[in-house]
Amino acid sequence: MPAMPRCGRCALRVPEGVAVCGDCLVTPPAQDSAIAAVDYAAPWDRLVTQLKFNEALDLSASLASLLLHAWRQAGSAPPDLVLPVPLSAQRLRERGFNQSWELARRLAPATGSRADASLLLRIRDTVHQTAFPIDKRASNVKGAFLVEPRRAAEVRGKTIAIVDDVMTTGATVGEIARTLRQAGAAQVHAWVLARTPAPGE
DSSP: OOOOOBOTTTOOBOOTTOSSOHHHHHSOOSSSEEEEEEESSTTHHHHHHHHHHSOOGGGHHHHHHHHHHHHHHHTOOOOSEEEEOOOOHHHHHHHSSOHHHHHHHHHHHHHTOEEOSSSEEEOSOOOOGGGSOGGGHHHHHTTOEEEOGGGGGGTTTOEEEEEEEEESSSHHHHHHHHHHHHTTOSEEEEEEEEEOOOTTO
């Protein structure tokens, strides 16, 4: 699959030859970089939905390989840690698995990194982001994440990749990036399977 030109900070589509979109130049996001394998559009949106809500865990390996391919095309150095966007304890019990962890645990060995499902915690069970207007999503996730207090030293000075299935506004990965920075992380990168296209695309 040929690489689609994307902004190196937010992973939205950009014209060929553009490294960073105008919005990210004016207001840089909290993460150092972002990569996305595909747009959140047909047929990928249906596959993500099957994985996330229909327990189609057999799709995990194939979807993770798409994201691995995007990482290789980006030419980025391997991170020290690969962390999934965590679910709250309640949502994890309801769903039975974390789709971001299913991707992260497959990506880490292929990149020479270490995956960890318990270093980053979701300490507040937020309403699903789709329930909020775009301009309210950052406030919905503010203060929702925490580095496991007894393991904070494992974050200091490290390069960390955050893995998620879908990024729409970047509010969730941005809040996690700020949380990890406050805990001493040196760099934080967002690896997302699917990126919601900008309005009008």
